Amino acid sequence: MHHRSPAAGGNPLRRDADRTRTRLRAAFALACLLAVTCGVAVGRTAWTDAGRDAAEIARHRHSVAAVTVGETTHRAGDGPSTRPVTVARATWRDHENRIHTETVPVPVVTRSGDTVRLWVDDAGQAASAPPGTPDIALNAIGLGTGAAGAVALAAGFALYARQRIVDARSAQEWEREWESVEPRWSGRLRPGQGAGDD
Incomplete structure (x- = not known):
């Protein structure tokens, strides 16, 4: 011991x-x-x-009103486990009054001719929303x-x-x-x- x-x-x-x-x-x-x-x-x-x-991203993102010019369709998500996204052709004007037309994500119930809010970058191209607090x-x-x-x-x-x-x-x-x-x-x-x- x-x-x-x-x-x-x-x-x-x-x-x-x-x-x-x-x-x-x-x-x-x-x-x-x-x-x-x-x-x-x-x-x-x-x-x-x-x-x-x-904050830096938000300085280069702008919210604009876009008008859909086509029916909604569904596009596969970016990854294998992501849900499909509802998209439609839409047109809008940027801050320099140039017209843009792209296929963008829209709410499921959107019809042709509806107005949707869209985030665009400084060049007027569709972009993601700036990250929020959550x-x-x-x-x-x-x-x-x-x-x-x-x-x-x-x-x-x-x-x-x-x-x-x-x-x-x-x-x-x-x-x-x-x-x-x-x-x-x-x-x-x-x-x-x-x-x-x-």
Whole structure:
């Protein structure tokens, strides 16, 4: 039992492995705190950057009234898991009074001759709407959560591996100590031990 080193007033049955396990639990708690801090920092940075980018995009996007000049059709989405998009030919004038005609996304119930609102870029071409606050927030939350999860998982894996090593060493120590105690405790002789041997 030479691996026990109780401090003054400490538990004499507490082993070095028990102390190491306690330190590992404390380290995991600190790692979780660090993960949350990293997640918040990444989320804030993503929010700030995305907000700045959205403001820049919004400076070059303009909402115009377009008039549909054809019936609606359905176009496949950009990816295999995206829903089809309802589109129609529409015409509009840009800020320099030039006429543009393109196939653009429209609401499902749109008919020929209906007026729809459309986002265009500085050249008057159809463009996506500038990112809104919900999009920016979802992006920031996703990146922050991903960063926090990555830090927590990395720390958890490292501490779990260390815990396994501590458990294996502790089991080996118990085996060695049990081999020295068991013959006396049980009264059985060890191999090579005579009846009068101690």
